Amino acid sequence: MQLNLKTMLERAEAYFPRNEVVSRNPDGSRFRYTYGDFCNRTRRLASQLTKLGVKPGQRVATIAWNDYRHLELYFAIPCMGMTLHTVNLRLSGDHLAYIMNHAEDQVVFLPPDLIPTVEAVADRLKTVKAYVVMDDKVPETTLSPVICYEDLIKAGDESQDFEEIDENTAAAMCYTSATTGNPKGVIYTHRGLYLHSLTIQTADVFGISEHDKVLPVVPMFHVNAWGLPFTCVWLGAPLVLPGTRPTPDDVLQLVTDEKPTLMAGAVTIGIDILRILAQNPGKYDISSLRGVLLGGQATPKAVMEQFLSKYGVRLFTAWGATETAPIATCTQIKRYQLDLPLDEQLTIRERQGIPVAGTQIKVLNEEGKQVAWNDQEIGEVHARAPWTATYYHNDDRSKDGFQDGYWKSGDMATVNSEGVIKLVDRAKDLIKSGGEWISSVDLENGLMAHPAVREACVVAMPHEKWIERPIAFVVAETGKERELTQEALAAWLESRFAKWWLPDHYIVLEEIPKTGVGKFNKKGLREDLPRHLASIGAKAAE
Numbered sequence: 001m002q003l004n005l006k007t008m009l010e011r012a013e014a015y016f017p018r019n020e021v022v023s024r025n026p027d028g029s030r031f032r033y034t035y036g037d038f039c040n041r042t043r044r045l046a047s048q049l050t051k052l053g054v055k056p057g058q059r060v061a062t063i064a065w066n067d068y069r070h071l072e073l074y075f076a077i078p079c080m081g082m083t084l085h086t087v088n089l090r091l092s093g094d095h096l097a098y099i100m101n102h103a104e105d106q107v108v109f110l111p112p113d114l115i116p117t118v119e120a121v122a123d124r125l126k127t128v129k130a131y132v133v134m135d136d137k138v139p140e141t142t143l144s145p146v147i148c149y150e151d152l153i154k155a156g157d158e159s160q161d162f163e164e165i166d167e168n169t170a171a172a173m174c175y176t177s178a179t180t181g182n183p184k185g186v187i188y189t190h191r192g193l194y195l196h197s198l199t200i201q202t203a204d205v206f207g208i209s210e211h212d213k214v215l216p217v218v219p220m221f222h223v224n225a226w227g228l229p230f231t232c233v234w235l236g237a238p239l240v241l242p243g244t245r246p247t248p249d250d251v252l253q254l255v256t257d258e259k260p261t262l263m264a265g266a267v268t269i270g271i272d273i274l275r276i277l278a279q280n281p282g283k284y285d286i287s288s289l290r291g292v293l294l295g296g297q298a299t300p301k302a303v304m305e306q307f308l309s310k311y312g313v314r315l316f317t318a319w320g321a322t323e324t325a326p327i328a329t330c331t332q333i334k335r336y337q338l339d340l341p342l343d344e345q346l347t348i349r350e351r352q353g354i355p356v357a358g359t360q361i362k363v364l365n366e367e368g369k370q371v372a373w374n375d376q377e378i379g380e381v382h383a384r385a386p387w388t389a390t391y392y393h394n395d396d397r398s399k400d401g402f403q404d405g406y407w408k409s410g411d412m413a414t415v416n417s418e419g420v421i422k423l424v425d426r427a428k429d430l431i432k433s434g435g436e437w438i439s440s441v442d443l444e445n446g447l448m449a450h451p452a453v454r455e456a457c458v459v460a461m462p463h464e465k466w467i468e469r470p471i472a473f474v475v476a477e478t479g480k481e482r483e484l485t486q487e488a489l490a491a492w493l494e495s496r497f498a499k500w501w502l503p504d505h506y507i508v509l510e511e512i513p514k515t516g517v518g519k520f521n522k523k524g525l526r527e528d529l530p531r532h533l534a535s536i537g538a539k540a541a542e
Contacts, residue, residue, distance in 0.1 A: 455482025
């Protein structure tokens with residue numbers, strides 16, 4: 001028996017045809033159909049792919065939101081032996097053109113609102129044979145040749161059968177969000193996605209079952225929406241898809257109306273949701289949620305505490321990346337810790353956990369040796385599993401990114417006496433002041449525990465004597481801007497950190513810039529640092 005995606009589709013089709021998929025439309029209305037309908041349309045779509053000139057082994061790009069048509073593409077493309085290439089729609093034009101050429105995409109599927117995004121780079125795309133607009137009609141466009149998605153479905157064959165694809169065949173492809181250089185391509189095999197889906201449904205990870213209803217806010221162009229679409233279809237778990245450009249208010253309305261049991265999104269989404277709930281008491285109801293998966297960066301303890309104490313919702317904490325498909329570790333409260341006070345349990349959940357079953361982790365110091373499990377020594381996390389990447393697609397950087405079968409993450413961590421890792425920073429984000437390390441992540445979490453701080457981001461600023469010093473950027477909760485003085489923030493952190501750790505400056509922003517997948521954009525802040533420092537100097541002179 002081959003471990004491939006067609007078995008997932010066939011199981012949903014046979015045993016859960018009445019379970020529902022809900023998808024938010026661009027106008028805010030909802031589209032509903034069953035897994036039976038989904039499987040029928042997926043077969044029809046798959047039957048048309050070869051007629052578009054795509055051959056097995058070639059890549060098909062999707063530049064799309066989380067909706068039902070994108071879900072159909074998630075299965076139609078790989079089940080025909082082709083590779084699903086989910087394109088990050090928030091990348092720059094140069095990066096979009098680079099990855100679509102580097103992947104040699106043959107066809108591009110896109111919704112009407114993203115036509116201008118693709119039109120802007122279309123003259124640079126070297127291998128694309130056709131564009132398919134994911135709607136029931138095609139608006140005016142310079143893209144050519146262009147095809148209507150619903151016409152494609154209508155002409156398809158609902159009896160399309162899928163061959164028994166070898167499990168080591170490429171099923172999907174995703175490019176990293178580049179912070180330096182061009183994005184790197186990561187390929188996922190059918191076998192890898194199958195085993196990853198098995199793992200995240202276990203009770204010690206996310207415990208997903210057919211009884212759940214799952215709302216993936218995390219984009220389907222970002223590491224396969226953390227594997228949730230594959231897992232939910234396989235299990236027949238109902239899905240709620242947030243659709244085009246969802247705001248935190250849109251997400252909360254979906255939770256209130258559709259009553260999902262599990263939601264997943266960036267940490268910044270979780271912070272926004274808490275803010276909106278506090279500002280609109282009684283407007284939204286999130287009591288259906290048994291858990292929320294937040295990722296992209298470390299989840300502040302204060303955020304976990306608010307979700308649990310105010311709304312009774314547990315947060316899952318885990319660690320992974322594009323290269324690990326993405327789940328590599330998950331935090332567990334062990335049986336002997338179940339009676340610990342809430343604050344101590346949250347301190348455990350603040351960490352990134354232990355390797356999930358099937359994953360192996362090493363944390364290596366600068367000499368390449370395993371760090372001591374003393375929660376003091378810092379090293380780089382290396383990871384491997386049956387679903388992790390072992391190379392980058394056609395990229396010389398593979399030799400620097402992998403070692404002895406392990407992916408070198410660039411994430412720096414400590415390990416406690418029980419083998420639980422705690423990320424202290426990205427290697428490039430650690431601040432070395434006077435020869436000593438300062439964790440920007442710890443400072444950010446400390447600042448976000450302040451009741452007047454909504455978001456906080458800490459980066460290194462150059463210093464004549466100490467080489468580097470921390471500088472903090474904060475966003476105030478609505479109406480609390482005046483509370484965020486230099487003195488107040490320094491006093492807040494003094495009780496939590498050594499004095500030499502404290503940022504030299506605190507800059508209040510209206511918004512911290514985000515990357516295309518919702519993380520704080522530290523690269524952007526560093527690039528803009530001279531302007532901010534000049535602003536500090538100007539204010540001091542006044």
